[in-house]
Amino acid sequence: MSLLTLDKLSVTFGNFRAVDQISYSVEAGEVLGIVGESGSGKSVSSLSVMGLIDHPGKVKAAQLTFMGQDLLAMGEKQRRKITGSDIAMIFQDPMTSLNPCYTVGYQIIEALKTHQGGNKKQLQQRAIELLTLVGIPAPETRMSAYPHQLSGGMSQRVMIAIAIACNPKLLIADEPTTALDVTIQAQIIDLLINLQQQKQMGLVLITHDLALVAEVAHRVIVMYAGQIVESGPAAEVFSTPKHPYTQALLASLPESAAGKSRLMALPGVVPGQFDRPSGCLLSPRCPYATERCHEEVPPAQGPLTRQVKCHTPLDMNGSPIK
Amino acid sequence: MIGFILRRLLQAVLVMLTISFASFVIQGKLGDPVTQMVGQNVTLAERAQLTESLGLNDPLLQQYARYLSDALSGDLGVSYYHKQATLAVIGDRLPATLELSFCALLIVLLTATPLGVFAAIRPRHILSRLIVIVSTLGLSVPIFVVAMFLVYFFAVEWQWLPSFGRGETHLLFGFWSSGLVTKDGLQHLLLPSVSLAFVLAPIFVRLIRAQMLEELDSDYVRYAWSKGIPAHRVYFVHALKNTMLPVITVGGIQVGTLIAYTILTETIFQWPGMGLLFMEAVSRVDAPLISAYLIVVGLIFVLINTLVDLIYLWVNPRVRIPGYGQ
Numbered sequence: 001m002s003l004l005t006l007d008k009l010s011v012t013f014g015n016f017r018a019v020d021q022i023s024y025s026v027e028a029g030e031v032l033g034i035v036g037e038s039g040s041g042k043s044v045s046s047l048s049v050m051g052l053i054d055h056p057g058k059v060k061a062a063q064l065t066f067m068g069q070d071l072l073a074m075g076e077k078q079r080r081k082i083t084g085s086d087i088a089m090i091f092q093d094p095m096t097s098l099n100p101c102y103t104v105g106y107q108i109i110e111a112l113k114t115h116q117g118g119n120k121k122q123l124q125q126r127a128i129e130l131l132t133l134v135g136i137p138a139p140e141t142r143m144s145a146y147p148h149q150l151s152g153g154m155s156q157r158v159m160i161a162i163a164i165a166c167n168p169k170l171l172i173a174d175e176p177t178t179a180l181d182v183t184i185q186a187q188i189i190d191l192l193i194n195l196q197q198q199k200q201m202g203l204v205l206i207t208h209d210l211a212l213v214a215e216v217a218h219r220v221i222v223m224y225a226g227q228i229v230e231s232g233p234a235a236e237v238f239s240t241p242k243h244p245y246t247q248a249l250l251a252s253l254p255e256s257a258a259g260k261s262r263l264m265a266l267p268g269v270v271p272g273q274f275d276r277p278s279g280c281l282l283s284p285r286c287p288y289a290t291e292r293c294h295e296e297v298p299p300a301q302g303p304l305t306r307q308v309k310c311h312t313p314l315d316m317n318g319s320p321i322k
Numbered sequence: 323m324i325g326f327i328l329r330r331l332l333q334a335v336l337v338m339l340t341i342s343f344a345s346f347v348i349q350g351k352l353g354d355p356v357t358q359m360v361g362q363n364v365t366l367a368e369r370a371q372l373t374e375s376l377g378l379n380d381p382l383l384q385q386y387a388r389y390l391s392d393a394l395s396g397d398l399g400v401s402y403y404h405k406q407a408t409l410a411v412i413g414d415r416l417p418a419t420l421e422l423s424f425c426a427l428l429i430v431l432l433t434a435t436p437l438g439v440f441a442a443i444r445p446r447h448i449l450s451r452l453i454v455i456v457s458t459l460g461l462s463v464p465i466f467v468v469a470m471f472l473v474y475f476f477a478v479e480w481q482w483l484p485s486f487g488r489g490e491t492h493l494l495f496g497f498w499s500s501g502l503v504t505k506d507g508l509q510h511l512l513l514p515s516v517s518l519a520f521v522l523a524p525i526f527v528r529l530i531r532a533q534m535l536e537e538l539d540s541d542y543v544r545y546a547w548s549k550g551i552p553a554h555r556v557y558f559v560h561a562l563k564n565t566m567l568p569v570i571t572v573g574g575i576q577v578g579t580l581i582a583y584t585i586l587t588e589t590i591f592q593w594p595g596m597g598l599l600f601m602e603a604v605s606r607v608d609a610p611l612i613s614a615y616l617i618v619v620g621l622i623f624v625l626i627n628t629l630v631d632l633i634y635l636w637v638n639p640r641v642r643i644p645g646y647g648q
Contacts, residue, residue, distance in 0.1 A: 084550025
């Protein structure tokens with residue numbers, strides 16, 4: 001059984017579909033990368049897994065299950081037992097995600113107490129262990145530090161400590177390194193991957209960093225305008241992308257423009273609420289778009305392990321199959 | 323930390339100096355003190371002598387220095403009308419005003435906090451909309467209208483509560499005449515403190531609601547939800563504490579407004595407090611009493627604001643920066 005299964009999950013805000021019928025699953029011990037530019041629905045889809053979509057957002061799905069339990073059917077209280085313990089999440093901005101009014105120790109112990117209980121001394125001890133585990137020096141003194149006294153990298157470590165406090169089976173990391181220095185980024189990713197392997201967690205890694213995904217993820221999902229446009233094993237998707245959007249994403253990396261005078265960029269932006277095209281959502285920006293692309297919504301094709309949502313998927317050489 | 327407190331106290335002293343100068347100028351220049359004291363039927367020579375003996379011919383700064391040193395030793399002059407030391411006159415009336423303000427503030431806190439928090443947590447609830455509408459209305463209705471309505475219904479039509487005065491009071495600790503300890507005193511306190519609270523509560527309801535809405539939208543609240551902790555902890559432990567920080571600050575300033583409004587409230591309800599005393603002093607051009615009132619109210623204001631800053635220091639860890647102010 002998969003750890004997490006999403007089937008045709010949509011998140012709508014009024015008429016706007018921030019996430020449009022996406023399906024994927026995560027296995028235990030697997031690292032799943034989700035990439036896509038801003039506004040493609042990466043964060044919103046994972047927030048919906050956590051049950052954190054606020055009014056007026058609405059979550060609908062044919063299936064949203066965690067270890068066989070239907071997350072949408074269960075009551076709020078029961079779901080809250082799962083979130084924070086079995087499924088945990090790390091957010092993008094560590095400096096604002098910790099409550100400025102409470103100490104680091106308080107915020108770790110709060111999570112432990114809610115889901116596991118125990119007496120004061122045990123909790124204290126466990127919190128110090130967690131801080132040690134995420135590589136915070138002098139954890140005893142850090143326990144009484146306030147978030148404003150920590151650096152960004154340190155805050156992110158604290159957030160990771162809180163996330164893994166209750167030994168989650170699934171960890172969702174929403175751009176965990178975006179707000180950090182490049183040198184710190186590598187440390188945090190190393191820490192996350194180490195913990196993931198130690199505890200055999202499922203890890204959903206949402207990021208802009210394609211190189212990172214290529215390096216650490218087993219499978220990757222490419223999202224565009226709320227839809228999954230391509231999915232498959234990370235190495236394969238990046239070496240031979242089948243969707244023009246994936247190709248464009250890879251081509252827009254500074255590394256791939258080495259020796260050229262200009263960086264390749266896809267013209268235009270992700271369609272918003274009022275300018276969604278009728279056919280393929282990428283069609284206005286796609287260099288290979290045909291008449292059919294503008295009129296007909298492409299279905300997802302290919303085997304379940306390697307899907308692409310395109311009328312004219314690319315071949316091994318990166319040119320469209322007519 | 324100690325440096326911060328010292329600096330804050332120094333500021334308080336500076337503010338008090340400014341206030342004392344203002345009230346000194348009022349005392350000396352509001353009408354002619356000599357005429358106030360002796361009336362019309364005194365010869366010019368006697369007037370000149372009195373002016374000289376009162377030191378009114380001295381340079382202004384010298385007079386101010388004398389005023390200040392008198393003030394520091396607890397002498398703020400003698401009231402023209404009451405023929406008593408102004409501080410003693412005010413001291414007699416102080417408990418009435420402080421009890422009234424305290425009760426009003428208590429009512430404000432006990433009503434505004436739950437209402438504001440509820441309106442933020444359930445923004446689409448019909449009650450929340452009602453709270454917003456009523457608090458907007460409350461902001462725009464002047465206190466004398468509220469007070470008159472309260473008096474009309476509760477005192478005149480239904481005759482449940484007395485409409486003026488303080489009722490029966492008891493002397494506590496030998497100097498504090500309190501209306502809080504007798505049933506009659508409490509009944510008298512109810513209408514004035516409710517109408518005073520009516521003016522302040524809407525400001526706090528709106529402030530708490532707006533601030534709480536903002537906090538509920540913040541990253542750390544979303545993160546708190548993701549930890550799976552119970553809803554009441556997210557609301558009351560995580561969001562409320564951050565909500566209260568600006569509320570404490572504004573609250574300190576509003577206490578000044580509260581004292582200002584006691585003047586109106588006390589006049590309407592004939593409440594024998596400082597506000598009413600001040601109104602009487604103004605109508606009698608009792609300059610020493612007016613200036614003493616300014617000093618006392620200024621002192622209360624400064625004390626409360628200093629206290630608020632210290633509370634803020636205690637509540638908000640971000641202000642307690644290690645090494646700061648040392």
